[in-house]
Every structure is written in structure tokens, then in C-alpha cells.
Amino acid sequence: MMKMTDPALLRSVSKPGRYAGGEFGQTVKDPASVDASFAFCFPDSYEIGMSNLGVRILYGVLNREENIRCERVFAPWTDMEDRMREKGILLCAHESGEPVKDFDFLGFTLQYEMCYTNVLNVLELSGIPLRASERDDSWPIVIGGGPCSYNPEPVADFFDLFNIGEGEEMLPEIVRLYIRMKKEGATKAEFLHEAAKTIEGVYVPSLYDVSYNPDGTVAAYEPVFDDIPRRVRKRIVADLDTMYFPESVVVPYIECVQDRIMLEVFRGCIRGCRFCQAGMIYRPVREKSPETLMKQAKTLYQNTGYEEISLSSLSISDYTRLRELTDGLIGWTEDKRVSLSLPSLRIDSFSKELMDRVASVRSSSITFAPEAGTQRLRDVINKNVTEEDLMRSAGIAFGSGKEQIKLYFMNGLPTETEADLDGIADLANRVVDEFYRTPGHGKRAPLVTVSVSCFVPKPFTPFQWEAQDTVGRLIEKNRYLAGKITNRKVRYTHHDACVSHVEAVLALGDRRLSRALELARRRGFRFDAWDEFFSYDRWMEVFADSGIDTAFYANRARGEDEVLPWEIIDCGVTREFLLREKHRAYSGKTTPSCREQCSGCGAVCLGGKDICCPKMK
Amino acid sequence: MLPENEMINEHDGEYPSLPEPRTVRLRFEKTGSLQFISHLDLQRSAARILTRAGIPLWYTKGFNPHPKLVFAMPLPIGCESVCELADVRIDRDMDCGRILDGLHRGSSGGLRFTECYIPERPFRDIAWARYGIRIAPGELMSPAGFAEKAAAVMSEKPLTVIKHGKSGDRLTDISGMMKDIKISCEGEETLIDLFMSATEGSTLSPAHLLGALTSRLGVPGPDTGYSAMRVCMTDAEGIIFR
Ligand code: SF4
Numbered sequence: 001m002m003k004m005t006d007p008a009l010l011r012s013v014s015k016p017g018r019y020a021g022g023e024f025g026q027t028v029k030d031p032a033s034v035d036a037s038f039a040f041c042f043p044d045s046y047e048i049g050m051s052n053l054g055v056r057i058l059y060g061v062l063n064r065e066e067n068i069r070c071e072r073v074f075a076p077w078t079d080m081e082d083r084m085r086e087k088g089i090l091l092c093a094h095e096s097g098e099p100v101k102d103f104d105f106l107g108f109t110l111q112y113e114m115c116y117t118n119v120l121n122v123l124e125l126s127g128i129p130l131r132a133s134e135r136d137d138s139w140p141i142v143i144g145g146g147p148c149s150y151n152p153e154p155v156a157d158f159f160d161l162f163n164i165g166e167g168e169e170m171l172p173e174i175v176r177l178y179i180r181m182k183k184e185g186a187t188k189a190e191f192l193h194e195a196a197k198t199i200e201g202v203y204v205p206s207l208y209d210v211s212y213n214p215d216g217t218v219a220a221y222e223p224v225f226d227d228i229p230r231r232v233r234k235r236i237v238a239d240l241d242t243m244y245f246p247e248s249v250v251v252p253y254i255e256c257v258q259d260r261i262m263l264e265v266f267r268g269c270i271r272g273c274r275f276c277q278a279g280m281i282y283r284p285v286r287e288k289s290p291e292t293l294m295k296q297a298k299t300l301y302q303n304t305g306y307e308e309i310s311l312s313s314l315s316i317s318d319y320t321r322l323r324e325l326t327d328g329l330i331g332w333t334e335d336k337r338v339s340l341s342l343p344s345l346r347i348d349s350f351s352k353e354l355m356d357r358v359a360s361v362r363s364s365s366i367t368f369a370p371e372a373g374t375q376r377l378r379d380v381i382n383k384n385v386t387e388e389d390l391m392r393s394a395g396i397a398f399g400s401g402k403e404q405i406k407l408y409f410m411n412g413l414p415t416e417t418e419a420d421l422d423g424i425a426d427l428a429n430r431v432v433d434e435f436y437r438t439p440g441h442g443k444r445a446p447l448v449t450v451s452v453s454c455f456v457p458k459p460f461t462p463f464q465w466e467a468q469d470t471v472g473r474l475i476e477k478n479r480y481l482a483g484k485i486t487n488r489k490v491r492y493t494h495h496d497a498c499v500s501h502v503e504a505v506l507a508l509g510d511r512r513l514s515r516a517l518e519l520a521r522r523r524g525f526r527f528d529a530w531d532e533f534f535s536y537d538r539w540m541e542v543f544a545d546s547g548i549d550t551a552f553y554a555n556r557a558r559g560e561d562e563v564l565p566w567e568i569i570d571c572g573v574t575r576e577f578l579l580r581e582k583h584r585a586y587s588g589k590t591t592p593s594c595r596e597q598c599s600g601c602g603a604v605c606l607g608g609k610d611i612c613c614p615k616m617k
Numbered sequence: 618m619l620p621e622n623e624m625i626n627e628h629d630g631e632y633p634s635l636p637e638p639r640t641v642r643l644r645f646e647k648t649g650s651l652q653f654i655s656h657l658d659l660q661r662s663a664a665r666i667l668t669r670a671g672i673p674l675w676y677t678k679g680f681n682p683h684p685k686l687v688f689a690m691p692l693p694i695g696c697e698s699v700c701e702l703a704d705v706r707i708d709r710d711m712d713c714g715r716i717l718d719g720l721h722r723g724s725s726g727g728l729r730f731t732e733c734y735i736p737e738r739p740f741r742d743i744a745w746a747r748y749g750i751r752i753a754p755g756e757l758m759s760p761a762g763f764a765e766k767a768a769a770v771m772s773e774k775p776l777t778v779i780k781h782g783k784s785g786d787r788l789t790d791i792s793g794m795m796k797d798i799k800i801s802c803e804g805e806e807t808l809i810d811l812f813m814s815a816t817e818g819s820t821l822s823p824a825h826l827l828g829a830l831t832s833r834l835g836v837p838g839p840d841t842g843y844s845a846m847r848v849c850m851t852d853a854e855g856i857i858f859r
């Protein structure tokens with residue numbers, strides 16, 4: 001049978017380099033020399049998947065184990081998929097070209113909800129039955145992880161097991177247990193039970209029965225065994241300095257979205273913006289030391305040859321030893337002609353010094369995220385930045401020659417009124433004014449881009465109980481804002497409200513959504529994270545035909561005593577804290593960052609070294 | 618088990634700096650799956666390969682310093698080669714043997730560096746490239762039948778093909794751009810061994826020829842197995858260029 005790497009096949013598709021393999025730094029192992037094989041899938045294109053730091057880390061973590069073989073799998077692009085279906089070619093792993101279905105494990109990293117149809121498509125293209133209940137012991141064990149697994153319920157029926165939290169330690173533990181039990185002749189069911197019982201962070205959906213109330217809300221989760229946890233607590237890695245870090249990574253030949261060294265400076269975020277899931281689920285903050293980071297940067301540079309290093313963390317300017325780190329890095333990077341970039345600068349900690357030192361000179365544009373147009377709403381969402389902060393940062397940027405500023409906002413936030421939308425337009429105008437007020441501004445006219453996304457309530461945030469605005473309302477708001485932005489130096493772009501609606505349904509859903517996802521797959525859905533493939537009308541048809549009322553999931557305010565589907569997971573942050581935060585939001589009260597004062601979110605119970613939480617008594 | 622390539626050591630400071638940058642020529646093979654990496658992607662990756670190899674690259678001065686790297690002739694995607702050449706400038710006195718050692722460690726798979734030396738001739742002297750093309754006509758035709766028909770097509774004068782260029786598609790007569798054509802059969806395959814023009818502005822690629830054959834004979838079809846290999850490059854007199 002033809003394989004995915006067949007030259008005749010590769011000649012017939014776009015960007016064949018996606019499938020060619022042979023990159024520097026890949027790990028190729030002899031199947032006969034290992035006890036377990038793990039196909040690690042990023043369910044999107046090669047260029048997106050190879051840009052993910054988590055994939056790079058976990059690939060290394062697994063391959064570091066002598067008796068485990070981990071290979072990469074990506075979603076084939078649509079032209080390749082069409083050819084594969086036409087010729088009956090099975091999806092293969094990247095390194096060996098071996099069919100995915102012959103691996104012991106198939107792991108998916110779930111980075112965004114809109115990739116769920118790709119997950120099912122990857123299963124189908126591999127010839128693997130979609131539902132866990134349809135797979136006997138001969139099929140790979142299908143594992144999920146990543147941010148979306150904090151509400152695994154909408155895809156729970158397709159997975160045998162989820163690892164909740166950070167995988168560096170948990171994933172090898174799971175595979176090691178599997179190897180041991182396989183040798184003892186255990187069945188898959190026995191293995192899953194044992195994993196759920198003994199490995200913290202393991203969630204086996206089939207071992208929990210869900211019951212529903214007459215109104216459609218969840219009544220309860222009931223474990224089917226007494227010896228497994230009633231709620232699955234997320235795993236974290238306590239010490240980032242001693243944590244495994246890949247000293248060499250695969251260096252793709254074809255251009256990827258993130259094609260550089262990514263240095264993870266810390267995990268978590270001290271801020272607690274109330275809409276932000278990442279700010280809650282990655283708590284508590286744990287930092288790496290500059291010494292460790294310098295060492296890792298140098299090693300990675302030598303082993304990959306990358307000419308760019310990006311410091312990657314949620315809110316990089318909150319790193320307590322940023323000065324030390326940039327001082328150390330800059331001398332070295334200049335000498336090596338390596339460029340250093342910082343993503344996601346927070347307005348309140350943005351300084352001229354920081355920009356002069358690291359912002360790449362080449363880019364003429366810089367991005368800030370005030371998120372809301374008025375101070376009132378910024379207080380509601382706990383985005384603790386002021387207009388002065390923004391103007392000061394904009395002034396610094398303009399003063400050092402930048403002419404373009406991009407501003408991120410959200411619409412549809414809880415308590416939002418027209419005044420808040422007006423505020424977005426006003427703020428953009430004032431940033432334009434700031435340009436002309438700044439001495440030494442650039443010669444060309446400034447351009448301020450206002451980019452507005454729609455608020456999607458996310459699990460484990462203080463806004464998890466909120467109703468999302470309806471699509472009609474969101475579109476209305478987008479139009480209203482478009483009418484308000486009349487300044488020719490301000491450009492307005494907004495996200496598709498329809499995508500945000502589907503995203504909300506998939507983010508806030510329960511197990512009953514699997515019906516819809518299955519139907520979507522049967523109707524050929526794929527690459528829904530890509531605008532060119534997303535069709536709102538077809539999604540609505542799928543939901544209707546599978547008996548799913550999308551408003552129930554997306555546009556309904558949840559009761560404060562309602563059992564939420566994702567509460568089978570314990571992410572450290574307590575429900576009491578989230579509720580407290582919700583109430584503070586409604587009274588317009590901000591909450592200090594973890595560094596200023598602990599707000600007792602509960603995450604301290606997860607432990608960790610060098611965390612900012614007060615020590616437990 | 619270690620990753621395929623072991624850690625590479627930093628050689629900095631080990632080599633004395635040069636008063637003037639020095640150009641060295643690298644010869645390399647690009648075979649197997651690497652044939653599907655485009656020339657553009659290889660160009661992008663080249664600096665990384667050289668950095669991994671610990672080669673003391675010379676950088677251009679100015680606003681946006683970059684290493685100086687020139688390829689002899691782009692290799693079309695889907696074509697293999699055992700005779701690729703690239704010139705690179707270094708600013709420290711690292712000898713060619715050690716450069717080659719470094720490159721062995723810094724490259725992988727179908728990318729293999731085979732020589733490093735001080736160039737004596739400029740790339741513009743390249744006039745011809747020799748290719749070996751293997752086609753398995755499969756059920757469509759016998760290898761001998763295809764050989765005969767292909768020979769007839771290739772002796773047409775003029776032999777016009779569509780060339781895709783920056784300024785759109787245009788019809789080009791390629792009959793004068795091929796020479797020393799030898800066609801033979803081996804098992805299930807037809808072998809075409811020939812020289813194609815490689816002068817700047819009038820470069821022929823195996824894809825052009827294969828396109829001409831497909832449009833006239835239907836072979837190679839969409840599923841036909843074939844391979845194309847660039848074997849060597851010569852100057853106008855037929856002397857191997859190195
Ligand atoms: S600063 Fe706010 S939005 Fe950014 S990661 Fe932290 S909590 Fe989330």
C-alpha cells in the first residue's frame with residue numbers, strides 16, 4: 001500500500017515539506033528496541049504544530065526514556081487528506097512512517113476548541129474508531145492533554161484518558177505503568193483503572209458516570225470505583241529549574257509560525273484578569289532562574305542554530321528577575337547576532353529601557369492589550385491598567401520611532417454598555433493624539449489598529465457563570481463600533497462572532513456534545529480553526545440535527561450553585577475564590593496581583609518551589 | 618538513546634580572526650525526502666545549519682547583519698542532487714577539514730556535505746547540469762515503448778513547453794536547451810540521461826521536460842513513479858565545474 005511519504009504522492013500536494021520528515025534533531029528509534037510507542041499529535045497543520053513549545057518538551061520527555069519511542073503526528077492538509085482518502089492511505093507518524101493505529105498510544109494536545117473536528121479526523125484517517133467505547137484492547141490508548149482538557153467533557157467520549165495539568169512527569173509515569181502492566185498481561189480496562197487510582201492528574205472519563213437534572217444541567221458525577229478520586233486534581237511540576245528541558249529540539253526546514261528558540265521563563269501569571277483562563281489554570285506562579293535560562297539558551301542555540309530567541313511566558317514583564325535575565329542574554333545575543341524578542345508586554349510594566357533593549361528594531365509595530373474601553377470595565381475584568389499607563393507606553397513607543405500600535409480589546413464582556421464601546425474608539429483616538437504630542441515621533445502618519453475579539457466565558461474563570469452575548473448582539477456591537485471609529489488613522493478589525501459562539505459551546509459543554517462532534521465529522525468538518533473552512537451555518541445545522549441547543553451552553557447564565565461539567569477537574573483554584581471574584585467584578589472592585597497580596601485562591605495547595613504564594617502553615 | 622545528532626560544542630575563540638573574510642565552497646547532496654524541501658526553505662535553514670556546525674560566519678555590516686551565502690543554482694523541488702554547491706564567507710581561520718566535520722554534525726537525513734574547499738571559479742561559469750531521470754511508466758506503456766516515444770518527442774524542433782515565470786506563463790522552445798541525450802531501459806524503468814542548460818536566464822529543469830512528455834504522451838501521469846537526480850554541473854566546454 002502507498003505511504004504518506006511516497007514521492008508520487010508528495011509531488012501531488014502543496015507544501016510537501018510538511019510530510020517529508022528528516023529534520024535535524026528528530027529522534028528515530030528502532031521499534032524493536034522499545035517497550036512502548038507513543039504517537040504525539042498536534043491536531044493542526046505541521047507549521048502550527050511544530051510551533052508549540054509543549055510538543056517540543058513532551059516529545060523530548062518521552063524519548064528520553066530509553067524504552068519509549070515517541071513520534072510526531074500532524075493533521076494532513078486538506079489536499080493531502082483528499083489524496084489519502086482517494087487512495088486508502090492511512091495516517092502515519094512522522095519519524096518512521098508507521099501507521100498511527102499501530103502505536104500503543106495516541107496522544108493529542110488540545111490547544112483550542114476549534115481543533116476538535118481535526119482530532120476526530122485524525123482518528124478517522126488513522127482507521128481508529130472514534131469512541132473509546134468502540135475500541136477494544138487492540139487499538140492505541142487515546143490520551144488528551146493541554147489547556148482544553150480542563151474541560152474535557154465535550155470530547156470525553158472519544159478519549160480513554162486525559163492528563164490534567166503539566167505533563168513532564170505525568171506522561172512518562174503513565175507510559176511506564178502501561179509497560180509494566182502490559183508485561184503482566186493486564187487488560188486496557190485494568191490499566192485505565194490503575195492509572196486513575198495511582199497517578200495524580202489522570203482522568204479516565206469512562207470511570208465516572210454523569211447524571212443530569214430535568215432542566216438539562218449536570219446533577220452529579222459518580223466514580224464507578226471507590227478507589228479513584230472523586231475529583232481529579234491537576235498536576236504541576238514543582239521545580240522548573242530541575243524540570244526536564246529539551247537541550248535539542250527538532251528544527252523544521254519549512255517555515256513555521258514560531259520558528260525560533262522559545263525559552264519558558266515561568267509558568268502561571270500573578271494577575272488574575274477575570275476573563276482569562278490561562279491566568280487561573282496555570283497557578284501558582286513558578287519561575288526559572290536566570291542562570292538556568294542562560295544555560296538553556298546557549299545550549300539550544302548551539303544545538304539548533306536558531307537566530308532568534310523568544311522569551312515565552314504569560315506576562316513576561318512580571319518576571320521578578322527580568323533585568324538580570326535580559327542583561328545576561330543581551331551581551332551574549334549581540335555577540336552571536338541572535339535577536340531577542342518578548343511577546344505580550346503588559347502596559348503597566350512597559351518601559352523605554354525594556355523596549356530599547358529587546359524589542360526587535362525591525363518591527364515598526366507594537367501591541368498592547370487594554371481589553372476594555374473604560375476604566376470602569378477594566379476594573380470589572382480586573383485588568384489593572386490605567387489610561388495613563390497606556391498613554392505613557394504609547395508615548396515611549398512613538399518616541400522611539402514606532403508608528404504603528406495595535407490595541408486588543410474584547411466586546412461582550414459582562415456589564416458592558418455602549419459607553420464602554422465608545423471608550424474603545426476614544427482610547428484609539430487619544431493614542432493617535434499621543435503620537436503627535438510625542439517629541440521625536442516618526443515621520444509617517446501613525447496607524448492605530450483596534451482589534452476586537454468577542455468575549456468567550458471560559459471554565460475555571462470568575463466569568464465561568466456568565467452568559468455570552470448572542471451572535472446577533474455581538475454583530476450589532478461590532479457594527480456600532482465600526483460606526484464610532486471614524487478617525488482615518490485608526491483601523492478597526494474584529495473577530496468573527498460566529499466562531500466565538502461555537503467556541504463558547506465547545507468550551508462550556510458537557511458530554512452530550514460528543515453527538516454533535518461526531519456528526520460534524522461525518523459531515524466532513526475539518527480545520528475549523530481556519531476561517532476558510534469554518535461554516536457557521538453548517539455548525540448550526542449540526543447542533544440542531546444532534547439535538548443540541550447552543551443557547552443552553554453559550555448564552556445561559558449559570559446558577560451559582562449549579563454543578564458545572566468541568567468541576568470533575570480540580571485545578572487548584574477553588575470555586576469559592578472564583579465566586580468571590582465574580583462578585584467583586586460586579587461591584588467594580590479590583591483584586592491585587594499575587595505578588596502584592598495573596599487572595600487565597602487555593603492554588604497554594606498544589607505546592608511548588610519559588611512560588612509567590614505565602615507558605616502554608 | 619540520544620537524539621540523532623549529539624550535542625555540538627562551541628568553538629568560539631579557537632580560531633584566529635582573518636584580516637579579510639574568506640570564501641569557502643561547500644559541496645553537498647540533497648537526496649531522499651529532502652528533495653521536497655524547497656530551495657527557499659533550504660536558504661532559510663542554511664544559516665542554522667552553519668551555526669550548528671560551529672562555523673565562524675562573516676556577517677554583513679549595517680542595520681540588519683546577515684551571513685553571506687550564495688547557492689550555485691537553485692534545485693527544483695522534487696529533484697535530488699549529489700552536486701550542490703554553495704559559497705559561504707567566514708571571518709575566522711577554520712580549516713576546511715574542520716568545517717566539513719562540523720557540517721556532518723550539524724546536518725541530518727538527506728542533506729550531506731561532501732566537500733569544502735577554496736573556490737577557484739565563479740558560479741557564472743556554470744553552463745550545463747547533467748540529470749538522470751528514471752520513470753516507471755507502469756501500466757500505461759512498456760519502458761521500451763516509452764523510451765522510443767520519449768526520444769521522438771525530445772528530438773522535435775521546436776519543442777515548446779510552458780514555463781512559469783515571475784511575469785506569468787510563457788511558451789519556450791527548449792529543443793536547444795538539452796544535449797547529449799541518452800535513453801535506455803532498466804527493468805521496469807526508462808532512464809533518461811541528459812544535460813540541460815544552466816546558464817542564468819535560460820535554465821531548464823527536469824520538470825519542464827517531464828511536462829512536455831506528459832502533455833504529449835500522458836506519461837508520467839499523476840501517479841507515475843519517477844525520480845530526477847542532478848548529477849554534476851559543467852562549464853560551456855563540458856569541464857566539470859567545482
Ligand atoms: S495578565 Fe491577565 S490576561 Fe494576561 S495572562 Fe495574566 S491573567 Fe491572563
Ligand code: SF4
Pocket residue numbers: 283284285593594595597598599600601602603604612613614
Ligand atoms: S494562593 Fe494566593 S498567591 Fe498563590 S496563586 Fe493563589 S492568590 Fe496567588
